Amino acid sequence: MDRREERGIMFIVSAPSGAGKTTLCRMAVEHFKDIRFSISYTTRSPRKGEEEGRDYHFVSEATFKEMLERGDFLEWAEVHGYFYGTPKDEVERMLKEGHDVILDIDVQGAKQIKSKGKEGVYIFIAPPSLEVCRERLRKRGVDSEEEIDRRLENAKKELAEALWYDYIIINDRLEDAFERLKAIILAEKSRAFRMRPFLPKI
Ligand code: ADP
Ligand code: 5GP
Numbered sequence: 001m002d003r004r005e006e007r008g009i010m011f012i013v014s015a016p017s018g019a020g021k022t023t024l025c026r027m028a029v030e031h032f033k034d035i036r037f038s039i040s041y042t043t044r045s046p047r048k049g050e051e052e053g054r055d056y057h058f059v060s061e062a063t064f065k066e067m068l069e070r071g072d073f074l075e076w077a078e079v080h081g082y083f084y085g086t087p088k089d090e091v092e093r094m095l096k097e098g099h100d101v102i103l104d105i106d107v108q109g110a111k112q113i114k115s116k117g118k119e120g121v122y123i124f125i126a127p128p129s130l131e132v133c134r135e136r137l138r139k140r141g142v143d144s145e146e147e148i149d150r151r152l153e154n155a156k157k158e159l160a161e162a163l164w165y166d167y168i169i170i171n172d173r174l175e176d177a178f179e180r181l182k183a184i185i186l187a188e189k190s191r192a193f194r195m196r197p198f199l200p201k202i
Pocket of ligand 1: 015016017018019020021022023024136137139140171172173174175177
């Protein structure tokens with residue numbers, strides 16, 4: 001079934017740092033051919049292995065502020081001392097083309113989109129414990145101990161927000177978490193109101 005003449009679905013995914021959100025979002029983008037990843041703008045520097053235009057658009061604070069003043073962002077937030085924002089026109093273009101779009105954004109940003117009354121599916125990914133989260137961040141090997149402490153403090157605040165999301169996935173075993181993510185995406189694509197345009201074609 002080709003959904004491309006219909007508007008895509010916006011999947012808003014949040015998680016504490018180290019919960020495995022990037023890993024799961026990448027798996028979803030590879031698995032579902034119609035899903036696109038929204039590439040955010042950020043003022044932080046690229047980590048080892050990250051690429052401009054694939055992981056983020058890395059910009060200066062001055063550029064970010066210009067974009068903010070022009071109203072270029074669907075939402076934006078300051079996270080761990082850096083600015084992050086979702087490009088409004090780009091996301092709208094992909095949705096109009098019928099692609100589903102995954103936004104990997106923090107809780108503050110997700111709340112902004114929700115408060116604007118935008119239609120979307122809100123998914124929260126949680127680690128099985130904060131200790132596991134710490135271990136994953138250490139293994140990822142890109143953040144200092146001080147940075148990891150800061151991220152875990154933030155994680156506690158983010159976990160307190162999990163209950164207003166539509167779905168919560170606990171990422172213990174990666175394969176199980178991905179099964180759940182796939183199930184959520186497929187169920188949302190099958191919602192009766194989203195399938196209505198297809199009925200006359202049957
Ligand atoms: P986030 O984007 O939420 O900060 P990442 O996807 O970068 O997290 O994951 C953090 C680290 O944990 C990465 O090295 C990743 O390979 C690893 N990881 C993710 N999910 C799991 C899992 N279920 N079990 C073990 N390691 C995982
Ligand atoms: P990281 O620096 O580890 O890639 O991301 C730090 C946090 O910023 C993560 O929680 C990530 O989801 C969030 N983030 C990434 N892009 C955006 C964005 O465009 N907007 C908001 N609000 N948060 C973002």
